[in-house]
Amino acid sequence: xxxxxxxxxxxxxxxxxxxxxxxxxxxxxxxxxxxxxxxxxxxxxxxxxxxxxxxxxxxxxxxxxxxxxxxxxxxxxxxxxxxxxxxxxxxxxxxxxxxxxxxxxxxxxxxxxxxxxxxxxxxxxxxxxxxxxxxxxxxxxxxxxxxxxxxxxxxxxxxxxxxxxxxxxxxxxxxxxxxxxxxxxxxxxxxxxxxxxxxxxxxxxxxxxxxxxxxxxxxxxxxxxxxxxxxxxxxxxxxxxxxxxxxxxxxxxxxxxxxxxxxxxxxxxxxxxxxxxx
Numbered sequence: 001x002x003x004x005x006x007x008x009x010x011x012x013x014x015x016x017x018x019x020x021x022x023x024x025x026x027x028x029x030x031x032x033x034x035x036x037x038x039x040x041x042x043x044x045x046x047x048x049x050x051x052x053x054x055x056x057x058x059x060x061x062x063x064x065x066x067x068x069x070x071x072x073x074x075x076x077x078x079x080x081x082x083x084x085x086x087x088x089x090x091x092x093x094x095x096x097x098x099x100x101x102x103x104x105x106x107x108x109x110x111x112x113x114x115x116x117x118x119x120x121x122x123x124x125x126x127x128x129x130x131x132x133x134x135x136x137x138x139x140x141x142x143x144x145x146x147x148x149x150x151x152x153x154x155x156x157x158x159x160x161x162x163x164x165x166x167x168x169x170x171x172x173x174x175x176x177x178x179x180x181x182x183x184x185x186x187x188x189x190x191x192x193x194x195x196x197x198x199x200x201x202x203x204x205x206x207x208x209x210x211x212x213x214x215x216x217x218x219x220x221x222x223x224x225x226x227x228x229x230x231x232x233x234x235x236x237x238x239x240x241x242x243x244x245x246x247x248x249x250x251x252x253x254x255x256x257x258x259x260x261x262x263x264x265x266x267x268x269x270x271x272x273x274x275x276x277x278x
């Protein structure tokens with residue numbers, strides 16, 4: 001009996017140690033996008049993915065990575081399980097990494113700015129952008145999403161959101177520490193770059209999590225400039241990667257133990273307000 005209990009305690013301890021020391025390796029692809037040209041964008045991104053400098057667990061692409069932030073969805077939209085979805089499954093299988101990013105999906109005559117989370121075995125989940133950017137007319141062309149998703153990877157819980165969602169802390173709120181990482185993909189304009197940087201830090205601090213932002217660079221067909229600024233912010237609001245406005249792939253490895261220890265030392269999450277989203 002004593003030996004069985006001791007063995008059980010050791011197994012539990014080892015499991016706990018593995019959980020605390022778990023890590024996740026990221027590749028954040030910050031790139032220019034070819035306007036409304038899915039074929040060119042997939043080819044460009046495929047080359048970048050094939051030439052990653054190191055193995056990673058998660059590859060992140062920008063918002064609307066096949067087209068740029070277009071208000072002409074009919075020109076680029078695809079149904080699920082067609083070209084771009086199949087391409088994402090192929091890239092995930094070849095790299096052994098989860099691949100995520102959003103593109104324009106059509107379902108039952110409606111258009112969605114849809115993020116796909118594609119695992120190496122082809123398993124796919126999706127998130128439709130909740131907050132549509134009305135100042136750019138997105139709400140006139142796309143349908144809003146109604147649910148968040150939280151995905152598990154290497155013992156980490158990741159909540160992926162899209163661009164304008166960053167401005168809405170209630171939707172992003174980490175109730176009962178439901179996730180460890182907030183992930184935002186974007187086509188965030190350079191004119192509001194300081195807002196992008198400030199809100200990423202705020203979301204990380206208030207939710208006691210890592211915040212990842214992946215933004216595009218370059219001008220789109222509407223003359224809108226984008227300045228990148230992709231990277232990772234830790235739970236104290238400190239950047240873990242250099243800020244850049246150039247085409248680049250940012251590699252970051254996150255460790256679980258520092259986050260877990262900080263939450264234990266400073267459990268502000270225990271005093272959060274409860275609410276419901278209607």
